[in-house]
Amino acid sequence: MRYLIHLSYDGTRYSGWQRQGNSDRTIAGKLENILTRMNGGEVTVHGAGRTDAGVHALDQTASFDLVKPIDPSDVMATLNAYLPEDIAVTSCKTADSRFHARLNAAGKIYRYVIRTDEVKDVFQRRYQWHLGKRLDISEMRLAADLLTGTHDFTSFATSTSSKHSAIRTVKRIDIRVKDGTVTLEYEGTGFLYNMVRIMTGTLCEIGMGQRSASEIPEIISARDRERAGMTAPAQGLTLVRVLYPETAAGGK
Amino acid sequence: MRYLIHLSYDGTRYSGWQRQGNSDRTIAGKLENILTRMNGGEVTVHGAGRTDAGVHALDQTASFDLVKPIDPSDVMATLNAYLPEDIAVTSCKTADSRFHARLNAAGKIYRYVIRTDEVKDVFQRRYQWHLGKRLDISEMRLAADLLTGTHDFTSFATSTSSKHSAIRTVKRIDIRVKDGTVTLEYEGTGFLYNMVRIMTGTLCEIGMGQRSASEIPEIISARDRERAGMTAPAQGLTLVRVLYPETAAGGK
Numbered sequence: 001m002r003y004l005i006h007l008s009y010d011g012t013r014y015s016g017w018q019r020q021g022n023s024d025r026t027i028a029g030k031l032e033n034i035l036t037r038m039n040g041g042e043v044t045v046h047g048a049g050r051t052d053a054g055v056h057a058l059d060q061t062a063s064f065d066l067v068k069p070i071d072p073s074d075v076m077a078t079l080n081a082y083l084p085e086d087i088a089v090t091s092c093k094t095a096d097s098r099f100h101a102r103l104n105a106a107g108k109i110y111r112y113v114i115r116t117d118e119v120k121d122v123f124q125r126r127y128q129w130h131l132g133k134r135l136d137i138s139e140m141r142l143a144a145d146l147l148t149g150t151h152d153f154t155s156f157a158t159s160t161s162s163k164h165s166a167i168r169t170v171k172r173i174d175i176r177v178k179d180g181t182v183t184l185e186y187e188g189t190g191f192l193y194n195m196v197r198i199m200t201g202t203l204c205e206i207g208m209g210q211r212s213a214s215e216i217p218e219i220i221s222a223r224d225r226e227r228a229g230m231t232a233p234a235q236g237l238t239l240v241r242v243l244y245p246e247t248a249a250g251g252k
Numbered sequence: 253m254r255y256l257i258h259l260s261y262d263g264t265r266y267s268g269w270q271r272q273g274n275s276d277r278t279i280a281g282k283l284e285n286i287l288t289r290m291n292g293g294e295v296t297v298h299g300a301g302r303t304d305a306g307v308h309a310l311d312q313t314a315s316f317d318l319v320k321p322i323d324p325s326d327v328m329a330t331l332n333a334y335l336p337e338d339i340a341v342t343s344c345k346t347a348d349s350r351f352h353a354r355l356n357a358a359g360k361i362y363r364y365v366i367r368t369d370e371v372k373d374v375f376q377r378r379y380q381w382h383l384g385k386r387l388d389i390s391e392m393r394l395a396a397d398l399l400t401g402t403h404d405f406t407s408f409a410t411s412t413s414s415k416h417s418a419i420r421t422v423k424r425i426d427i428r429v430k431d432g433t434v435t436l437e438y439e440g441t442g443f444l445y446n447m448v449r450i451m452t453g454t455l456c457e458i459g460m461g462q463r464s465a466s467e468i469p470e471i472i473s474a475r476d477r478e479r480a481g482m483t484a485p486a487q488g489l490t491l492v493r494v495l496y497p498e499t500a501a502g503g504k
Binding site: 008058065080085086087088089090117122 | 262340371379
């Protein structure tokens with residue numbers, strides 16, 4: 001029986017979503033350890049977004065199979081009983097046997113929060129990048145508009161393989177200012193490795209006046225990671241939501 | 253020279269505001285260690301609210317003296333440079349030599365957040381009590397109205413000395429429901445030891461139907477801690493603001 005779960009986690013203590021060898025410090029690893037015991041046999045969990053070390057999720061999705069069918073509300077209750085305090089399963093249901101949380105995803109929404117106020121926010125410190133500098137929002141919005149659309153995003157990825165296409169569509173980048181923070185919300189069909197963090201670092205350098213928005217087209221066309229800005233720290237990044245086509249077995 | 257600072261802190265890692273012996277695990281102790289080095293001689297910091305172990309502050313105030321006058325913005329910058337990541341000074345100014353952060357305070361606002369949703373909020377887990385049960389808000393509001401006013405709050409304090417009056421004025425208790433949480437906001441002239449947490453525990457027992465709002469007057473008149481409800485856990489409590497009369501040297 002195939003299952004689809006929605007979950008949220010504070011990624012601070014983890015080395016990311018994806019299991020690496022025997023490391024127990026991954027989100028997928030925590031889930032798989034519990035599910036394997038429930039199932040009485042190895043379970044592999046497929047997450048929609050393979051979030052990096054230190055990256056959070058408000059509403060991640062994942063799919064997996066169990067040999068004998070267990071009531072979804074029991075699966076959810078057991079997971080929440082054994083998961084650590086920084087991971088929570090928010091829903092669980094059965095899915096079509098062809099459904100795959102990552103392969104069926106049509107898009108993702110990520111959010112990056114930058115604290116511009118000089119004084120840090122002690123309650124949000126794990127979920128923000130404390131830049132402590134003012135940003136030129138209108139210049140950042142110009143740059144965000146130039147990043148939006150379908151492009152080869154090689155310049156905005158840590159490592160790309162020549163075998164796979166680096167063409168992605170960024171549908172929108174919304175920039176909101178509130179209470180000493182600047183929030184960047186990205187919606188796209190998919191994102192390359194570190195792409196959201198590199199776009200964020202580049203937008204911040206533009207906001208600080210170290211670069212101009214007009215450089216974006218040449219950075220894109222260079223297809224060279226060296227041309228874009230810094231990689232913003234992981235802690236400010238949160239996977240907000242995974243989008244599925246209406247017809248997929250996914251979605252809440 | 254006397255100084256007044258405003259500060260916020262995540263109290264999770266601390267054994268409270270007040271220095272106890274040589275313990276370095278207090279908020280006052282962290283401040284005093286840095287200020288004593290700046291001052292070249294012992295500094296005592298007087299906080300307006302002596303928050304308990306695990307209790308947070310959004311906008312606490314504190315006053316202290318330095319032998320040689322130092323520019324307030326330098327005092328703030330030095331404190332923030334040496335304070336740990338869970339304590340932040342948000343403002344610093346000089347004050348009248350008769351000003352005392354606690355003795356001049358006219359009132360305080362505390363907030364208690366209860367998560368009623370069955371699933372925990374991983375991002376707010378340190379700042380909420382995860383009750384995971386529905387609450388009868390209208391019954392709680394009836395009880396809150398009966399608690400409001402000037403009463404002897406002996407029944408709502410962990411330990412009271414017969415030497416000191418237990419009469420306090422609770423100006424308002426606002427109950428707000430939002431996104432799977434219930435927030436209780438208390439404004440009063442002052443609060444006895446554990447008083448906000450015991451009022452919260454009692455209101456929750458009423459909200460869960462274990463008690464009725466109509467019991468409040470007899471609980472108050474009994475002047476007996478045994479008659480009130482449980483002490484709600486520290487982590488859900490935050491000192492929101494300290495109120496000063498218009499004429500005091502305090503206030504932001």
